[in-house]
Amino acid sequence: MKQVIEGSHAISEAARLARVKVIAGYPITPQTHIIEALSEYCEDGRMDAKFIPVESEHSAMASVVGAASTGVRTFTATSSHGLALMHELLHWAAASRLPIVMGEVNRAMGPGWNIWTDQTDSLAQRDTGWIQLYCEDAQEALDTTILAYRLAELVNLPVMVIIDAFFVSHTYEPVIVPEQSEVDRFLPAYKPKFEIDTNNPFALNQMAPPAIYMEMRRSVQLAMEKTLEIYNRIEDEFEDVFGRRYGGMETIRCDDADIIIVTSGSATSTCRLAVDELRKQGEKVGILKIKMFRPFPAADLAAALSDVQKVAVVDRNFSFGAGGIFTQEIKSALCNCAKRPDVFGYIAGLGGRDITTDTFKDIYFSTKNMTAPKIDSQWVGINEELL
């Protein structure tokens, strides 16, 4: 049924429909609405689940690690400082091979306190072993959360479903909320590959000496390496039931493009408009939207970009001392290709600053007019007087 709901609640609805059994929650703007709705569903019986109102995000993740180890479906959600506080447990959850799904709302890290969107919080967790899926709008967030459980349970890795602060989390949009029966058809009851069991005692997450540690890490990577293929396969099934699909990445008007703009999250919607306008002016420009950041779809990306002349990567994130994080990853995906485009990196929209269609047009023309990329990312819209 089509409903007008917030992006946050699109994720809550998906967790409900996924028949999650244990939810741990701790408030942080702009994530809070996700867990508030879920606590209500647990209370009023719309969900047969236990909601644990923990005392910190570190504990939220520890709590779902405990619950998931018993072989039940779990969920939590967080943002920014909450995610940073969880960092230790993110490693723990992934190497425990637990299919936990977490909603993550991209919000800037302080100081200064800033509740607005910025991807640095989740990208700073890229090495923890979590699958990361960035969503453009509320419908995609709902669909991706349902899909995330299938994916997580097939590869035994946790999945972060990521939306932008406010632009998605607090924006009301028409969203098709599927029927329980449809979701059940796509997402069957969870059958864990292992669970703690007093009838079959063993130790989980115990000491791992050098003779075995590397193999354990390698096995996480092997699961990552199958993830994109499995994701594509379950998207086929998802499409059969729901009629929608997204891909690990999406190319828009790229076939004859000379310049491709790489985007992620809600800025992609703005970029679609900018590209429509640029196309009307005769500019040969396309978009590559990255949804799956971990595992990084390097081969698909290289195939999509290697023929084009120039790529402009728009990063709403930054790694101090290096550059935009998507830019780095894209450059490394391309560096061994015989034929590869020049990669221009742009930093825009940090801490919730608007990225408008004009921002994209400026980025496009800057890329078009430059003969070669600068080594460093270029910061868009910086007021030099304030520096």
Added chain:
Amino acid sequence: MLHSNIADQTYMTPGNMSCPGCGGGIAMNLALKALGEKTILVIPACCWAIIAGPYPQSGLKVPILHTVFASAAVTAGGVRAGLDMKGDTETTVVAWAGDGGTFDIGIQSLSGSAERNEDIIFVCYDNEAYMNTGVQRSSSTPYGTKTTTTPGTGWKKTRKKNMMDIMAAHRIPYAATANIAYPDDLVKKFQKAKAMKGGTRFIHVYATCPTGWGIPSEYSVKIARLATQTNIFPLFEVENGTDYTLNTKGNRPAEDYLNIQGRFKHLAGKDLKQIQEDVDRDFELLIKKVGH
């Protein structure tokens, strides 16, 4: 004739990695005898994370979920929630942490879990320092102790945190102290805690560490007994945060306990006097709480 409530069945294998005389090992062996096979242990970073053995072996015959240092209580609460949703209400979930994982880095999650009255037993095996990492002070380390981070004349000048008061202040159904030198009492308390299923139960177990305390391993139980005989570690129970029962009354001077341990060797007469005064005052306070 021997009257004992201690089961013959053991859930700890001989091939574990504890040091000779490890009080934590004795505590676990006794605790599991009381709790039985339908027990899941959650162990954070601490000596026991090592004692239990490396992958793929295990030194215990019950399942263990190892978790991060700060998160014993809340991980156990998550396990409990998962079991409840699966309809398993029989299994006892036990968080088993050292004093660091209880008094220090673990106190937030323990306090949160206790305030939510999560249905777990939280056990602190207290060896009064961070032993796993080589005897650094914790907030459980008593006044007067030399550790690797309170060395030389910098021996610890502040007192051991009163964890039982903190737990009692959470008004949890059951909190008790226990001691490896009093096995019948210890087992009884674990059995009682198990039977009081439904809320957070806290057991504070005195657990000697010969390696960290500078004592011969064969003194492990003797020194533990002296801790209670001197009222330095009295045995008592608190129900619902206010209903105190005292199980033992010691009558020996603190010096009997202090003088035979390397970690207190440097203390002068005035320091020992100070400690005796503190012990007496604390014990009086405890008697007042017991009320009879």
